[in-house]
Amino acid sequence: MIELTGNMAGNIPFSILMADDDPDDRMLAEEALAECRIRNRMQFVEDGEALLDYLKRRGRYKDPAASPRPGLILLDWNMPRKSGAEALQEIKSEPDLRSIPVIVLTTSNAEEDIAQAYQLGANSYITKPVTFDGLVEVMRGLKLFWLEIVAIPLPDQHSV
Amino acid sequence: MQSELSVGGEVTNPQRLAALKRTGLPDTPPEPAFDRLTALARRTLNVPVVLLSLVDDRRQFFKSQSGLPDSLASIRETPLSHSFCRYVVAGQSPFSVEDARQHPLVRDNGAVDDLGVIAYLGVPLRDPEGQILGSFCAIDHVPRHWTTDEAASLTDFADLARAELTLRLALDEARKAQERLCRAERAMRQQAESCQRQHDALQEFVSTASHDLREPLRKILQFGNLIRRQPGLPPSAGQYLERLLAAGDRMHRLLADLLTYSRLASLAQPTRPVYQERVVADAVDILEARYPGLRTAVRVAPLPTVEGDPNQLHQLFVQLLDNAGKFRRTDVPLLIDIAAEPVCRGQVHYWQVTVRDNGIGFEAGHAERIFGVFERLHAREDFPGTGMGLAICRRIAERHSGTLTATGAPNVGAAFVLLLPVEPSEKVEIADDFADKKTNARVVSGNPEGVAPPPNFASAPNTIDVGVPTPVVSPTSSEER
Numbered sequence: 001m002i003e004l005t006g007n008m009a010g011n012i013p014f015s016i017l018m019a020d021d022d023p024d025d026r027m028l029a030e031e032a033l034a035e036c037r038i039r040n041r042m043q044f045v046e047d048g049e050a051l052l053d054y055l056k057r058r059g060r061y062k063d064p065a066a067s068p069r070p071g072l073i074l075l076d077w078n079m080p081r082k083s084g085a086e087a088l089q090e091i092k093s094e095p096d097l098r099s100i101p102v103i104v105l106t107t108s109n110a111e112e113d114i115a116q117a118y119q120l121g122a123n124s125y126i127t128k129p130v131t132f133d134g135l136v137e138v139m140r141g142l143k144l145f146w147l148e149i150v151a152i153p154l155p156d157q158h159s160v
Numbered sequence: 161m162q163s164e165l166s167v168g169g170e171v172t173n174p175q176r177l178a179a180l181k182r183t184g185l186p187d188t189p190p191e192p193a194f195d196r197l198t199a200l201a202r203r204t205l206n207v208p209v210v211l212l213s214l215v216d217d218r219r220q221f222f223k224s225q226s227g228l229p230d231s232l233a234s235i236r237e238t239p240l241s242h243s244f245c246r247y248v249v250a251g252q253s254p255f256s257v258e259d260a261r262q263h264p265l266v267r268d269n270g271a272v273d274d275l276g277v278i279a280y281l282g283v284p285l286r287d288p289e290g291q292i293l294g295s296f297c298a299i300d301h302v303p304r305h306w307t308t309d310e311a312a313s314l315t316d317f318a319d320l321a322r323a324e325l326t327l328r329l330a331l332d333e334a335r336k337a338q339e340r341l342c343r344a345e346r347a348m349r350q351q352a353e354s355c356q357r358q359h360d361a362l363q364e365f366v367s368t369a370s371h372d373l374r375e376p377l378r379k380i381l382q383f384g385n386l387i388r389r390q391p392g393l394p395p396s397a398g399q400y401l402e403r404l405l406a407a408g409d410r411m412h413r414l415l416a417d418l419l420t421y422s423r424l425a426s427l428a429q430p431t432r433p434v435y436q437e438r439v440v441a442d443a444v445d446i447l448e449a450r451y452p453g454l455r456t457a458v459r460v461a462p463l464p465t466v467e468g469d470p471n472q473l474h475q476l477f478v479q480l481l482d483n484a485g486k487f488r489r490t491d492v493p494l495l496i497d498i499a500a501e502p503v504c505r506g507q508v509h510y511w512q513v514t515v516r517d518n519g520i521g522f523e524a525g526h527a528e529r530i531f532g533v534f535e536r537l538h539a540r541e542d543f544p545g546t547g548m549g550l551a552i553c554r555r556i557a558e559r560h561s562g563t564l565t566a567t568g569a570p571n572v573g574a575a576f577v578l579l580l581p582v583e584p585s586e587k588v589e590i591a592d593d594f595a596d597k598k599t600n601a602r603v604v605s606g607n608p609e610g611v612a613p614p615p616n617f618a619s620a621p622n623t624i625d626v627g628v629p630t631p632v633v634s635p636t637s638s639e640e641r
Contacts, residue, residue, distance in 0.1 A: 024379050024383075025379075028379075028382050028383075028386075031386065107371075107374070107375055107378070128378065130377075130378050130381055130382075130409075130412055131381050131382060131385050132381075132382040132383075132385030132386055132389075133385060135382065
């Protein structure tokens, strides 16, 4: 069952799932999200493989309560084991998963990475800013756009 | 029997023997080209035997023969003791014998009894340089008076043989030259490939290094930012932190420019026609915010359309204009003239585009130095920048098979001269992974085809280069050349 969030998305706090192998970046992202008062639950995975395990509720992500289906995915591009590109490709080829907006958040600003990301169905591509203030700005922008302006499909939290 | 020494020095002349060897004819099988000549001469002169005889210091070798008995025809040589031809060589002139048995020079020659040589007429066979190789000769088994006509015919045949030889040697020489050329070309190609590989490896290294170094630097800056937000930081610690952040920010810009530079390895393919006037106008628009009044300061004469990478050329003009704006004089209004004219350099036609300003200029001796990587002529606090701008410009020009040079005079101005070929380069360079246009930190949303500002926009004012901190305290150790 699919619910729609409207401009009042804040009322339905879906979780945000971030896949990034760098603990510093995960920490900085969490700080920046807190800084701009995003109250959505943040979940973290360390690479593309863990991301797919999470989304498909495999292994240690079996429990839907502990691993709720995210409303938004922040995806690092260069990760070990399974890269952002590979993970994105898999997500977008799964009928069940492809409606989840994926925002690529990476250090790369290489033109071919940007092109490939959109080619594979990324919903937006953001190069990680150099400063923390910049990162806060990005998160604020994300909040404004994805949590307030646009409507995104929300799955039943208990569906698989 | 006569010893060969008595026939004179020419037979054993080392230069002659060397020339004979050079012909490549001794000990080679019979060939139709020469056999036709001896057969034709035999019919023409109506004699039983005609020989094309090559004389070295111990034997005569018949490169071609017509009419010899089978036994001798298969051996194709005799010792000099059985040679009349050696006298043609020794005398370097025709040698004619009516009846060998009566001739003082050859009556004891082995050929008289063993081979039945009674009458002999031989004319010199020479190589292209005139070195005597042997004799073209006619032989009869009975006494014979040789007519002038016969001698003339035989000389003609000898000349035909020489012509054949000349052609062969020339052809041989051409083949050898071609082989040498091929070898040289192969060697050159290998060297070029090896150079290219080294260059690629170095490029990859610089690219990876500057990219990977930015990663930890970003953390340093971001955690530094977080520390700055902590309340109750002692003032001195705050000041150190600002210096630390300023230095980190500078390093970030240096690495960004280095990355841009290293990524300019190749011209993005395919190239497109680039309307330079448009490119310049865009560059002026972008820089107007940084240098108010720039639009009126720039005078642009008609500029040609060139074949190239529009992003790189845009970047080049942004950099040149930024340079003119940055190094303007404070006491006179800034003027920048941009004009183009066709020129010819070494048979290649170029557009020469000149960007001339009335700024602070530079000493003539620095005209090359300013294009160096990380090269600066001024203290950083006087003129900001990484010292990469002109290096990037020159690289772009070179990527377009062109050049970029400069002239200048202190407090008069500087002129940057860009040469771009009129005809696009035929050299096709494969753009490497990083060769395409790059952009700096920016947010791209929803529209992959969207705004793609060219690479060096890191410092351009309209870039969404999110939050590079402005140094509160100028770094102290900023003195550079």
